[in-house]
Amino acid sequence: MGLDTPLLEVDGVTLQYKTPQHLVTATYRVDFKVWPSDRFVLLGPSGCGKSTLLKAVGGYMAPTEGQIRLRGRLVTDPGPDRMMVFQEFDQLLPWKTVRQNVVFALEASGRLTGREAEERARHYIDKVNLTKFADSYPHMLSGGMKQRVAIARGMAMEPDILLMDEPFAALDALTRRRMQDELLSLWEGTRFTVLFVTHSIPEAIKIGSRILLLSPHPGEVKAELNTATSPSEAMELEGRIQHMLFAEQIEEGENV
Amino acid sequence: MSSVVHRLHSAPLDTTRQNPARPEFIRQDPVGQPTTVVEKPLSFAERLYNQAWLRKLAILAVLAVAWEIYGRYLDNDLLFPTFSATVSAFLKGMADGTLPARIWGSLKVLLMGYAVGVVLATILTGIAIASRIGTDLLETLTSMFNPLPAIALLPLALIWFGLGNGSLVFVLVHSVTWAIALNTHSGFLSVSRTLKMVGRNYGLTGASLIRKILIPAAFPSILTGLKVGWAFAWRTLIAAELVFGVSSGSGGLGWFIYENKNMLDIPNVFAGLLTVILIGLVVENLIFQTIERKTIGEWGMLT
Numbered sequence: 058m059g060l061d062t063p064l065l066e067v068d069g070v071t072l073q074y075k076t077p078q079h080l081v082t083a084t085y086r087v088d089f090k091v092w093p094s095d096r097f098v099l100l101g102p103s104g105c106g107k108s109t110l111l112k113a114v115g116g117y118m119a120p121t122e123g124q125i126r127l128r129g130r131l132v133t134d135p136g137p138d139r140m141m142v143f144q145e146f147d148q149l150l151p152w153k154t155v156r157q158n159v160v161f162a163l164e165a166s167g168r169l170t171g172r173e174a175e176e177r178a179r180h181y182i183d184k185v186n187l188t189k190f191a192d193s194y195p196h197m198l199s200g201g202m203k204q205r206v207a208i209a210r211g212m213a214m215e216p217d218i219l220l221m222d223e224p225f226a227a228l229d230a231l232t233r234r235r236m237q238d239e240l241l242s243l244w245e246g247t248r249f250t251v252l253f254v255t256h257s258i259p260e261a262i263k264i265g266s267r268i269l270l271l272s273p274h275p276g277e278v279k280a281e282l283n284t285a286t287s288p289s290e291a292m293e294l295e296g297r298i299q300h301m302l303f304a305e306q307i308e309e310g311e312n313v
Numbered sequence: 314m315s316s317v318v319h320r321l322h323s324a325p326l327d328t329t330r331q332n333p334a335r336p337e338f339i340r341q342d343p344v345g346q347p348t349t350v351v352e353k354p355l356s357f358a359e360r361l362y363n364q365a366w367l368r369k370l371a372i373l374a375v376l377a378v379a380w381e382i383y384g385r386y387l388d389n390d391l392l393f394p395t396f397s398a399t400v401s402a403f404l405k406g407m408a409d410g411t412l413p414a415r416i417w418g419s420l421k422v423l424l425m426g427y428a429v430g431v432v433l434a435t436i437l438t439g440i441a442i443a444s445r446i447g448t449d450l451l452e453t454l455t456s457m458f459n460p461l462p463a464i465a466l467l468p469l470a471l472i473w474f475g476l477g478n479g480s481l482v483f484v485l486v487h488s489v490t491w492a493i494a495l496n497t498h499s500g501f502l503s504v505s506r507t508l509k510m511v512g513r514n515y516g517l518t519g520a521s522l523i524r525k526i527l528i529p530a531a532f533p534s535i536l537t538g539l540k541v542g543w544a545f546a547w548r549t550l551i552a553a554e555l556v557f558g559v560s561s562g563s564g565g566l567g568w569f570i571y572e573n574k575n576m577l578d579i580p581n582v583f584a585g586l587l588t589v590i591l592i593g594l595v596v597e598n599l600i601f602q603t604i605e606r607k608t609i610g611e612w613g614m615l616t
Binding site: 117135136139141145147161162195197 | 505507508510511512513514515516517521525526529530532608611612613614
């Protein structure tokens with residue numbers, strides 16, 4: 058896999074789903090490419106289909122139009138080469154300890170078995186600083202710790218790409234900031250590729266190396282931006298993004 | 314609330330008034346007064362009182378004493394034997410082997426009916442989660458048969474299966490199946506979408522997804538179903554034995570009670586009832602509660 062080919066290609070993807078009353082178009086002809094070691098952020102207000110888009114990349118949903126390709130192969134089903142980290146705290150199996158949760162992921166997917174799985178699990182649990190809690194059940198952990206387990210589990214699988222669906226949205230502000238820092242330092246260590254969904258502009262700027270801005274109803278690509286490298290640039294970028302989203306809202310307000 | 318609002322409104326707004334100047338302070342060490350207890354073990358009596366089983370045992374003792382006193386006061390073994398007479402009848406029955414034989418007679422039939430019921434319920438829920446029409450089938454069947462007391466089927470069972478264990482097993486299966494199927498199915502339905510997605514993320518599908526994710530996730534409901542099914546089965550069995558234990562060969566506990574009533578051996582009737590209670594207690598409070606504590610209790614899934 059050279060650096061001259063994208064890892065993930067999302068090509069003119071339209072996503073539709075049915076509610077009991079309506080056929081909803083979540084995204085309309087979205088294109089983007091994710092390169093290895095990108096921290097690619099999908100940013101947009103609620104209703105822009107960013108989570109739906111992530112689920113489609115995860116293989117949980119087939120596009121009605123367009124293609125999603127990972128390493129050139131068409132994405133059709135969920136699989137361990139694209140590990141999801143969800144927002145919900147109940148994503149850990151409650152009947153397994155922290156260690157067993159990570160080991161189970163490795164064994165159930167057939168990545169590793171036995172001792173190797175145990176060792177890999179220990180390594181990544183150490184990495185997210187949960188060594189002391191390896192034998193605790195999920196219900197004994199705080200929200201932030203649960204999310205760290207989910208991240209450890211995702212990383213332990215060493216997937217092609219880590220898909221994170223607003224993983225810190227349900228955390229309190231302090232924990233959230235700490236988790237963002239931790240995620241970045243984890244990334245420094247292994248430079249995994251991550252596709253990160255958020256509706257928070259500061260989070261997108263902090264986490265992302267590249268930001269895809271989506272407009273709502275249906276989700277369409279509005280801009281693709283490089284992230285800031287200095288605090289002043291970050292302020293400026295935040296302003297620009299806010300302006301783009303804000304302008305959208307005014308337009309909508311006038312239409313109503 | 315209203316008084317607060319009132320006071321807020323009535324207070325004259327004085328913008329010139331200033332709060333007194335207060336110095337900032339930071340405490341280096343917590344003051345930690347020596348008289349404050351940080352942590353201290355409870356007294357022995359308090360700890361004893363915190364044991365639920367001990368409190369319940371005390372209640373049982375009080376009830377037994379009350380029973381004994383009333384029995385002695387009545388002094389009529391035909392109507393209401395004393396606690397001691399019941400216990401001695403129970404011990405005698407246990408010693409000479411009649412009670413254990415009757416218990417085994419009941420449990421054998423019960424386990425047979427329970428096992429068949431579990432298998433049937435598994436098949437039914439299997440069909441129900443496999444397809445939408447299967448779900449409809451299960452829902453229709455359970456809503457139809459669950460309110461039907463198993464005993465009501467007994468006359469029919471007698472015609473179909475005769476005066477043997479076959480009829481008993483039939484009513485037991487009826488009493489067990491619906492409770493378990495209903496609970497298991499609703500357990501599967503309540504498994505969170507996130508967990509199912511996690512399972513599929515690992516590449517699990519079909520049977521392995523059910524076995525490794527859905528069944529453990531639905532285990533609290535499944536266990537409830539098994540518990541309810543057991544309770545139904547136990548009550549149904551004793552009742553069914555009372556109605557037609559007469560001709561079913563060896564007979565179980567229900568028949569033991571009925572038989573002794575006919576012979577006006579009331580202490581033995583009480584001993585039979587006591588046995589029914591004891592078995593119910595042991596299974597529900599020891600076996601099922603232990604399973605519950607070791608599984609969903611430890612997993613934090615107890616509701």
